[in-house]
Amino acid sequence: MSQPPIAFFDIQRQHDSLRTELNAAALDALNSMQWLLGPQTEKFEKDFAALLGVKHCISCSSGASAIQLALMAAGIGPNDEVITSPFTFIATTSSITLTGAKFVFADIEPDTCALSVQSIEQKITAKTKAILPVHLYGYPANMPAIKALAEKYHLTVIEDCAQSLLASVQGTKTGGLGHAGAFSFYPSKNLGACGDAGAITTNDDILAQRCRSLRHGGRNQEREYEHTLEGSTLRMDEVQAAILRVKLKHLPEWTKARQQIAALYAERLQGLPLALPPASTADYTHAYCVYTIQASQRDLLKQYLKENGIASAIYYPVPLYRQPAYQHLGFEAKDFPVTEKVCQKVLSLPMFPELTRQEVFRICDTVRAFYKK
């Protein structure tokens, strides 16, 4: 008898376990007649900031808008350059472009897939105003070195935390390491809304106040129809806030479950021609938004898993400098040798808190069987 398929991410299991609570919370918010910037949003922001150990959380409409708002609040715009990774989702760079600034790519580290500090320093010019590290897959970038570089050159650091919720460096959670952090609550993220939502975190009172104003049309907080800044409509709604509040309570235990699944994968995938993702250490904790190996014969392995009913994904098959949308910018792949190599090998295996031990065993046995063929 053939075995049931294993999904890459099974959101149904999480939703089923919380269905009654989620339905009640969403309905209450819907019937409250306070659909924007009401009590649910306020409470969510307070609880999220407390969980992350930061002074402020400013909710917004998506991870992309969180990046855009944080940059705008930091005063970044036309004629400024922002150094970031080419090995990320396009929202990282499109959000920079939306501020009027220009993104500049540095290369990445082969093991963590995060920005290479040496490469960042090579890209700094008189126009550089910010560094935008991406904590890819849930593993933090080398923030102590990035912060030292930022201090040396007087740069702002905005963290792309879309994949790194509850990851930390030396005890400080991502989102509290740079000047501001940008989070996504896209449904498949470690904390997923039932739609789009995001948030900015910061310890800086002025940045926080500017983000609050910018997401809400640039309003002056005291005089309603006075616009101190030119903002936009980038708020999160109350229904999403109510849903996120239900899920937020479970986030620490879900993160632990992800880390246990990762440990099980690491144990069972030893000795194969593949590189495992970095494990958590005393200094760096991994949030395992996805579990990404670097495998030889990656495409054949992916196909073999599929034939055996196991889903997997490639984040990202095409680096941003090779995207058609950026063809006019004239990037050359040879300038990013590490990214070029890594994008041929990365393969993300199923990872979600409800994934069972038996499923992990089956996935690992299938990977082993592929390399023994």
Ligand SMILES: Cc1ncc(COP(=O)(O)O)c(C=O)c1O
């Ligand atoms: C690294 C990274 N940055 C930014 C984003 C954008 O988040 P959103 O989809 O909520 O706009 C994502 C979402 O996939 C992401 O993975």
